[in-house]
Amino acid sequence: MQTLALIGNPNCGKTTLFNLLTGTSAYVGNWPGVTVEKKEGMTNGHRILDLPGIYSLSPYSPEEKLSRRYILDEQPDLIIDVIDATNLERSLYLTNQLAELGRPLLLVLNMEDLLEKEGITIDAKRLSQMTGAPVVQISASKGTGIEALQAQIEKSLSEKKLPLCPLFSNFVERYISEIIGDDYLHQIPKGRQMRWAAIKLIEADELFLSSMPAPPPAFKTYIEKARKELEAHFEDDPEAIIIDQRYKVAEHIAKDCQIKKKTKKGFEFDSIATHRFAAIPLFLAIMAGVFYLSIGLVGGYTTPLLEELFAFLGEQVHLIADRFGVFPLLSGILADGIIAGVGAVLTFVPQLFVLFLLLSILEDCGYMARIAFIMDRMMRTLGLSGKSIIPLVIGTGCSVPAIMSSRTIEHQKQRELTVIVTPFIPCGAKMPVFALMLTYFFPGKWFIAPMIYLLGIVAVVVTGLLARALDRHKETNAFILELPRYQLPSPRNTWLQTRERTLGFIQKAGTIILLSSVIIYLLSSYSFTLQAVDAEQSMLAMLGKLIAPIFAPLGFGFWQASVALLTGIAAKESIVSTLSVTIGTANLGALFTSDSALSYMTFILLSSPCIAAISAMFKELGSKRKLLYAVLWQTGFAYLAALLVRLIVLLTL
Amino acid sequence: MLITILANITVATIILTLLAFAISVMIKQGKEESCASCSTKKRSACKGCQFADKCH
Numbered sequence: 002m003q004t005l006a007l008i009g010n011p012n013c014g015k016t017t018l019f020n021l022l023t024g025t026s027a028y029v030g031n032w033p034g035v036t037v038e039k040k041e042g043m044t045n046g047h048r049i050l051d052l053p054g055i056y057s058l059s060p061y062s063p064e065e066k067l068s069r070r071y072i073l074d075e076q077p078d079l080i081i082d083v084i085d086a087t088n089l090e091r092s093l094y095l096t097n098q099l100a101e102l103g104r105p106l107l108l109v110l111n112m113e114d115l116l117e118k119e120g121i122t123i124d125a126k127r128l129s130q131m132t133g134a135p136v137v138q139i140s141a142s143k144g145t146g147i148e149a150l151q152a153q154i155e156k157s158l159s160e161k162k163l164p165l166c167p168l169f170s171n172f173v174e175r176y177i178s179e180i181i182g183d184d185y186l187h188q189i190p191k192g193r194q195m196r197w198a199a200i201k202l203i204e205a206d207e208l209f210l211s212s213m214p215a216p217p218p219a220f221k222t223y224i225e226k227a228r229k230e231l232e233a234h235f236e237d238d239p240e241a242i243i244i245d246q247r248y249k250v251a252e253h254i255a256k257d258c259q260i261k262k263k264t265k266k267g268f269e270f271d272s273i274a275t276h277r278f279a280a281i282p283l284f285l286a287i288m289a290g291v292f293y294l295s296i297g298l299v300g301g302y303t304t305p306l307l308e309e310l311f312a313f314l315g316e317q318v319h320l321i322a323d324r325f326g327v328f329p330l331l332s333g334i335l336a337d338g339i340i341a342g343v344g345a346v347l348t349f350v351p352q353l354f355v356l357f358l359l360l361s362i363l364e365d366c367g368y369m370a371r372i373a374f375i376m377d378r379m380m381r382t383l384g385l386s387g388k389s390i391i392p393l394v395i396g397t398g399c400s401v402p403a404i405m406s407s408r409t410i411e412h413q414k415q416r417e418l419t420v421i422v423t424p425f426i427p428c429g430a431k432m433p434v435f436a437l438m439l440t441y442f443f444p445g446k447w448f449i450a451p452m453i454y455l456l457g458i459v460a461v462v463v464t465g466l467l468a469r470a471l472d473r474h475k476e477t478n479a480f481i482l483e484l485p486r487y488q489l490p491s492p493r494n495t496w497l498q499t500r501e502r503t504l505g506f507i508q509k510a511g512t513i514i515l516l517s518s519v520i521i522y523l524l525s526s527y528s529f530t531l532q533a534v535d536a537e538q539s540m541l542a543m544l545g546k547l548i549a550p551i552f553a554p555l556g557f558g559f560w561q562a563s564v565a566l567l568t569g570i571a572a573k574e575s576i577v578s579t580l581s582v583t584i585g586t587a588n589l590g591a592l593f594t595s596d597s598a599l600s601y602m603t604f605i606l607l608s609s610p611c612i613a614a615i616s617a618m619f620k621e622l623g624s625k626r627k628l629l630y631a632v633l634w635q636t637g638f639a640y641l642a643a644l645l646v647r648l649i650v651l652l653t654l
Numbered sequence: 655m656l657i658t659i660l661a662n663i664t665v666a667t668i669i670l671t672l673l674a675f676a677i678s679v680m681i682k683q684g685k686e687e688s689c690a691s692c693s694t695k696k697r698s699a700c701k702g703c704q705f706a707d708k709c710h
Binding site for chain 2: 322325326327328331332334335339508511512513515516519
């Protein structure tokens, strides 16, 4: 079995191609940085790997380290370099580095369908001649050129033809040749090429140097002299000289192989979408539209219908159970526990389906990356990494993968801070709680929904500023976030994401919500002496009343709300099922008021996340003490924010 | 009397089956170390699977 490695710049369509070749449905995002680990699959009996998107093989980021280590150590039989055909010159920079690795190379010009639109013509034959690697043109998103690619893969695997190494200026080449001629280079680890090693010695690549034995003094002196002479000649450091040389080669090849027609530029949506002042209001307006469509329009019709359906189902179960003399305990568990609890959560499925669908469309069309771009500037001033935006965007779906994705952030403090602030972004599980409160207390006021996102962002900003003020060793790092082009969302990708999120939600209703509903029902029906009692004298009420006074200043100092918060630790959707079992969603108005409902929403939004997210936080923070601080900060911040929100509402109304 | 016993057994069985199913799925998810947000099917499109070490 032979091994193929898919490699290329971020967002050039590697994962889409990987899915086409392997028949899998790995997540594809229209933004860079989706793949942070290698993925494996099979195509035509060959093993194929999808490596993270990288711009170079310099070992700066974890993605670059992973890709470089894989290619050098695992020696794939064929490197498939996926090139964004509309960005040929930039892509060829990586191609030049891949050519130096001494493995057969196949260039795949992806997005050929966009070339005409962009006024670009590429001479594939010329490109192949100049790089010494076969070239195939495809469109992974449209699925064209895949057969030709598969045929070329087989041909390249049998021919095992090596690409041409890019040649630098004579002044640099002289030193490379002399270094290659030295005996020291025979000690390079297996699989490394002499020329590649010589370049790494000029660059003083630490990762490479650490894999080599100490050089003889004469050779060491020669390398130092070479570096100094290069510095003097080019007036730059050797690493930058090599980068410049590679770009020159890429520029030369691109100039020779492509013709770019100047296209007239009309109105660009990005002039608003990424505008310093207009971007955030536009984002809030778009989110308001998303919430209006999902929670307002769809939810407005479907939620009452489904509520009636589940209420009817519960009544019928009671009627039938009474007729056949079923124990009240059993019929109660089934009707008032399972049907009421699970049903309360399931009533939100249609509106969440629409919400997930719209969020997937926003992400797939490239809009979410614009938000990332806007936030990137802010993130760095807050002491967070520019990369922190990736977890924050993913966090709109679920905090668990979002927290996990923070591991691509190099600096420990920035990574830890990102882990702590990610749960502030409202996840899909919190949506039913917000939808419930908005439906009952703020009908028609859909502008409140995007304010939840804004509040989450404010919490991130405040925490970031505070952490930065306390941090004596401020870390900064550059993060290149490339804006993907706007595209029509792929129906397959959008459907896959929406279906997966919705099914995940339904599955949670059938598992953890079901279990917690039964437990809540039992605890709310029995006293500590196991006597059937009214809810007010139940075990649950006793437990709830112990902690309820803490929340009295926030306006929800009654045991039902406190207990719902506790069950929310298992899963945030449990809050809805618990309120449904203990109060009944139709009776929320008897205990909550509009100010306490807003304060309750704020507390749920910002307080410590569910147990799955807490365990992900523990994994990433790696310390119980840090986790405790994080949870205390989140909960304390949530308490103060909820109090502030309530005071503002009380003072303004 | 028999009908009452059968009705009680039926309701109890329904409840126990639902609970057993819920627990088994949660145990399965726990063993797979999935992100608790996605289904347990392979080839999941959930984003968590891109980041979790052993998720699917």
